[in-house]
Amino acid sequence: MLNALEVFTTVVVGVMVGVEFSVAFVINRILNALPGDNGLIGRAHGGRMLGAVMPVWYSTSLVLVAVWAVAGWHNHGTSLVVTAAALLILSVIMSILLLVPINNQGKTWTPENRPEDWKEQMSRWDRYHYVRVAVIIAAFALLAAALA
Numbered sequence: 001m002l003n004a005l006e007v008f009t010t011v012v013v014g015v016m017v018g019v020e021f022s023v024a025f026v027i028n029r030i031l032n033a034l035p036g037d038n039g040l041i042g043r044a045h046g047g048r049m050l051g052a053v054m055p056v057w058y059s060t061s062l063v064l065v066a067v068w069a070v071a072g073w074h075n076h077g078t079s080l081v082v083t084a085a086a087l088l089i090l091s092v093i094m095s096i097l098l099l100v101p102i103n104n105q106g107k108t109w110t111p112e113n114r115p116e117d118w119k120e121q122m123s124r125w126d127r128y129h130y131v132r133v134a135v136i137i138a139a140f141a142l143l144a145a146a147l148a
Helices: 004-031 040-072 078-106 118-147
Strands: none
Touching: 004 040, 004 078, 004 118, 040 078, 078 118
């Protein structure tokens, strides 16, 4: 049963990492290259859609990793799982303090009501997001290592 939990947790976290990596290095670059206000509209829509899904995904990932750490407390690799959990906690804290406030504003923007500095705010969100992606990739790598 523990093996199934380990694999399931690693897959859930891995897919989350893939989505966040795609946002950082594919989707946002596509949106930034669109003419006119199309990138703004796309980012606002993405902020609404992913802003609804990702909190559940991050929380679920963290709970799964915590259950893995507790259930496998005396097994080899538990320190890797605990460290992965700490990194996921860091990613949640980063999200709440740095990314969500920008996202909450950005998801309401339209070409008519956007602030003058909307591109700078999106650029700041992107920089924070790159760091968060690095943190969750590290957590995922630790979970994969714990499986080995």
